[in-house]
Amino acid sequence: MEKLLSDHEAAALSAKANEHRRTILQMLNAAGSGHPGGSLSAIDVLTVLFERVLRHDPRNPRWPGRDRFVLSKGHCCPALYAIMADRGYFPPEELATLRKLGSALQGHPDIRFLPALEVCTGSLGQGFSEALGLAIAAQIDRAPHRVYCMLGDGEIDEGQVWEGSFLAPARKLDNFVGIVDRNGAQQCGHTEDILHTDPLPAKWEAFGWTVHEVNGHDVQEVNWALQPERIVAGKPTMVVANTKKGWPISFIMDAPADFHGKAPNDEELAKALAELDGK
Amino acid sequence: MADRMSTRDAYGKALLKLGETNPRVVVLDADLWTSTRTQKFREKWPERFVDLGIAEQNMIGVAAGLALEGKIPFASSFACFGARGWEQVRVSVGIAHVNVKLAFTHGGLTVGEDGASAQMLEDLALWRVLPGMVVIVPADGVEAEKATLAAAEHVGPVYLRFGRSSEPIIFPADYDFRIGKAAKLRDGANVTIAACGIMTARAMEAAERLSAEGIEATLLNVATIKPIDRDAIVEAAKATGAFVTAEEHQVNAGLGGAVAEVLGLNHPVPLEMVAVQDSYGESGTPDELLEKYGLTVDAIIEAAQKAIARREKRDTILIS
Numbered sequence: 018m019e020k021l022l023s024d025h026e027a028a029a030l031s032a033k034a035n036e037h038r039r040t041i042l043q044m045l046n047a048a049g050s051g052h053p054g055g056s057l058s059a060i061d062v063l064t065v066l067f068e069r070v071l072r073h074d075p076r077n078p079r080w081p082g083r084d085r086f087v088l089s090k091g092h093c094c095p096a097l098y099a100i101m102a103d104r105g106y107f108p109p110e111e112l113a114t115l116r117k118l119g120s121a122l123q124g125h126p127d128i129r130f131l132p133a134l135e136v137c138t139g140s141l142g143q144g145f146s147e148a149l150g151l152a153i154a155a156q157i158d159r160a161p162h163r164v165y166c167m168l169g170d171g172e173i174d175e176g177q178v179w180e181g182s183f184l185a186p187a188r189k190l191d192n193f194v195g196i197v198d199r200n201g202a203q204q205c206g207h208t209e210d211i212l213h214t215d216p217l218p219a220k221w222e223a224f225g226w227t228v229h230e231v232n233g234h235d236v237q238e239v240n241w242a243l244q245p246e247r248i249v250a251g252k253p254t255m256v257v258a259n260t261k262k263g264w265p266i267s268f269i270m271d272a273p274a275d276f277h278g279k280a281p282n283d284e285e286l287a288k289a290l291a292e293l294d295g296k
Numbered sequence: 297m298a299d300r301m302s303t304r305d306a307y308g309k310a311l312l313k314l315g316e317t318n319p320r321v322v323v324l325d326a327d328l329w330t331s332t333r334t335q336k337f338r339e340k341w342p343e344r345f346v347d348l349g350i351a352e353q354n355m356i357g358v359a360a361g362l363a364l365e366g367k368i369p370f371a372s373s374f375a376c377f378g379a380r381g382w383e384q385v386r387v388s389v390g391i392a393h394v395n396v397k398l399a400f401t402h403g404g405l406t407v408g409e410d411g412a413s414a415q416m417l418e419d420l421a422l423w424r425v426l427p428g429m430v431v432i433v434p435a436d437g438v439e440a441e442k443a444t445l446a447a448a449e450h451v452g453p454v455y456l457r458f459g460r461s462s463e464p465i466i467f468p469a470d471y472d473f474r475i476g477k478a479a480k481l482r483d484g485a486n487v488t489i490a491a492c493g494i495m496t497a498r499a500m501e502a503a504e505r506l507s508a509e510g511i512e513a514t515l516l517n518v519a520t521i522k523p524i525d526r527d528a529i530v531e532a533a534k535a536t537g538a539f540v541t542a543e544e545h546q547v548n549a550g551l552g553g554a555v556a557e558v559l560g561l562n563h564p565v566p567l568e569m570v571a572v573q574d575s576y577g578e579s580g581t582p583d584e585l586l587e588k589y590g591l592t593v594d595a596i597i598e599a600a601q602k603a604i605a606r607r608e609k610r611d612t613i614l615i616s
Contacts, residue, residue: 128392136364140387146354147388150361150369153346157322157367177384180351184358187349 018231018241022069030236033103034064035296040099040112042266042289045280048116051124054269054276055169056096058200058233058260065239066165066196067100075105078133084162085135085151089144090169090198091125092278098122106133142175144168145195149181152193163245167196171203174212185253186225193253194243195226198233200262202273221255233258234265266292299465301437303458303493304401308333309437310444311370315341321448324359324371326352331460332372332401352377356384356396363395368448374407375400375416375457382422389453390426397447398423399456403433404544405572405589406461406494406582415577415585421549423455424522430454430475431521433543433551435496436466439519442473450475457493459544461582464497466517478525480532484512487600488532488539492518492551495542495570495591502596513600521554529558538603539567542596544586547571566606568599 022030037060045051067073071084088097095115102109107121114120121131125139135151138144148166155162172178185193197217201208208214218228227249231238241247242256262276263269266289269276281289314321315337322344329335329347338345346362348355352373359369371378378400389396400419407414424431430450434440440458447454454475471479478490482503491499496517503513514532518525533539539559541552552569559567572589586592 136361137387137391140383142353143357143384143388146357146384147361147364149354150358150363151365152361153358154362154365154367157343158365177351177353177357180349180354181357183349183351184354188346 018238020237021241021244022237027236030064030068031061033068034061034236035293037064037096037099037103039290039293041095042281042286044095044099044112044115046283046286047113049280050116051095051280052092052278053281054202054262054273055090055093055198055200057266057269058262058264059090059093059167059198060096061234061236062167062196062198062239062258063096063100065236066243067104069240070243071165072162078106082162085148085164087135087138087144087148087151087164087166088126089138089148089166090141090172091138091144093169094126097126101133141169141172142177145178145181149185149190149193152190153188155192156188156190163192163194165194165196167198170197170199170201170208170214170217173197173214182221182224182226189251190253191248191251194248195253195255197255197257198260199257200260200273202262202277204274204277206274217257225252226255227252228255228257230257230259233260265296300462301465302460302462303434303437303440304333304460306434306437306440307399307401307444307456307458308336310441311337312340313445314448315344318368318448320366320368322346322362322367322369324348324355324369326350326355326373326377328373331374334372352381353384356381357388359396360388360394368395368397370397370399372399372401374414375403375419376414379416379419379422385453386426390428393428393452395451395453397454397456399444399458401458402460403457404459404493405577405585405591406459406544408582408585409579411579412576417544417546417572417577419457420521420543420545420551421553424549424554428452429522432475432519433457433492433521434519435493435517436463438465438467438469438471439473442471443519446473446475459494461494463494466497466500473519476520476523476525478528479517479519480514480528481517482513482515484514484536486511486513486536486538487604488514488516488536489542489596489600490516490518490529490539490551490555491542492521493544495544498593499542499596501593502600505593506597506600511600511604518551521551524554524558526558526562529555530562533559533563533565537565538607539565540570540596540599540603541567542570544591545571547573566603566610568603570595570599
């Protein structure tokens with residue numbers, strides 16, 4: 018696929034994603050609980066999305082013309098919060114309040130506490146349907162914005178995801194772009210040991226979606242796949258982003274299920290930050 | 297107005313009014329539009345109609361997304377199937393008080409021949425427990441139409457339970473329905489009967505027959521199960537000292553449960569509940585089922601007599 022970014026731009030995006038990785042690990046360490054594995058796997062895609070794809074205005078988060086983003090794998094919200102703080106949606110000092118009483122940064126995304134979010138998520142499969150509702154509203158209103166929604170590859174075990182996967186092509190939702198963070202692990206093991214979810218691209222192709230499969234840690238590939246030029250009129254788009262849970266922290270990648278929902282302790286944090294320093 | 301009508305027909309009628317008057321109203325259905333009576337709205341405003349296929353969980357999430365963009369979605373299904381989206385309502389709708397209307401038809405035993413799986417008798421319990429949810433069970437076509445229009449005006453989630461069977465019209469066309477307000481249909485000093493849905497017409501007949509025996513009943517139509525009309529219930533309990541509830545629902549956690557909470561916390565009086573006694577339904581005609589499961593005029597009369605007897609026994613003990 019075509020490289021749309023200069024080498025310098027691509028390197029800068031990857032460096033930004035790694036800054037977000039540091040933030041994610043520090044937030045989770047301070048909170049003492051949360052989900053590092055899937056936050057780290059998703060961050061390259063999310064960084065490209067917020068830096069290069071979404072039309073949004075952090076100073077006017079409810080701007081009606083904005084593109085909508087829904088993190089359906091809501092447990093990975095530390096990744097989203099890290100980006101939102103960096104983009105100025107809220108002061109970075111608030112990152113230290115993750116999961117604490119009264120914080121805008123709830124354990125799972127909650128629009129009551131952080132109105133810049135689009136929907137409440139945290140129960141898998143639900144954000145996907147809510148995002149489809151946002152897209153259908155835009156379709157009814159003939160509004161030109163798009164809706165982007167990230168799912169986890171464990172999340173797609175939920176039947177609700179397939180209910181929605183039938184609906185989007187039937188409604189010809191070409192304003193909808195889904196992304197699966199295909200990191201290969203869920204809470205109790207590797208995704209392919211729990212259910213046989215492979216091959217993912219063929220599944221959505223068979224449902225009538227336009228599908229692009231990319232290396233989710235290669236910002237060039239991700240950027241190419243997420244650009245509006247990839248959208249085919251009359252069809253929804255699904256980007257399958259192949260990633261590694263915990264990428265690129267060695268001890269998290271070695272035990273991805275263990276670090277699905279366990280925050281790094283002080284020692285693990287130091288080790289992870291040292292690994293990132295070497296990148 | 298015909299003298300009989302199903303509340304689902306009244307729902308369909310109300311949607312046609314809303315279609316004309318409120319461009320924000322959209323209707324969702326999970327492949328049941330011929331039965332839920334959303335069909336005419338679908339024909340008239342296809343661009344504001346979303347058919348989800350047989351997929352209720354997705355329907356709830358889509359409705360939440362539409363509401364968050366300013367639409368007023370009426371998500372329609374049967375009461376039994378819509379309930380499989382309960383957890384979706386809890387998270388996608390409930391937590392942030394999203395403006396979604398759940399308009400579910402075919403509640404209760406009067407579904408009839410389809411049998412137990414289709415006869416939803418647990419919905420009031422399920423929906424009433426969610427914080428911020430309004431729960432309404434209209435008693436007739438007039439109330440159903442007005443409740444639908446009121447739900448569209450109300451900001452926040454509403455559950456509307458409609459029925460399949462044709463039932464008598466009770467309320468006049470100028471009836472002033474208010475969410476959260478019980479309607480007093482009769483004043484009497486001896487016992488209060490609080491009913492909702494199809495049981496209100498039966499409670500009216502029971503009150504007339506009790507009156508012929510010299511027992512005067514206060515009759516409340518409690519269409520809004522949540523927020524329940526605490527003041528009306530406490531006032532009636534104080535005036536009569538004996539209470540009966542009647543509903544087409546399990547005995548647990550529906551109207552009877554809600555009234556028991558109000559009475560227990562405010563003014564305890566003997567309470568009898570006419571409801572399905574912790575049991576699933578079965579195939580049969582609506583009338584056969586209501587008879588078998590004790591949702592009859594006779595059952596209400598018997599419950600009233602029992603509540604009065606308990607009050608008199610208690611009064612005797614208190615006096616001695």
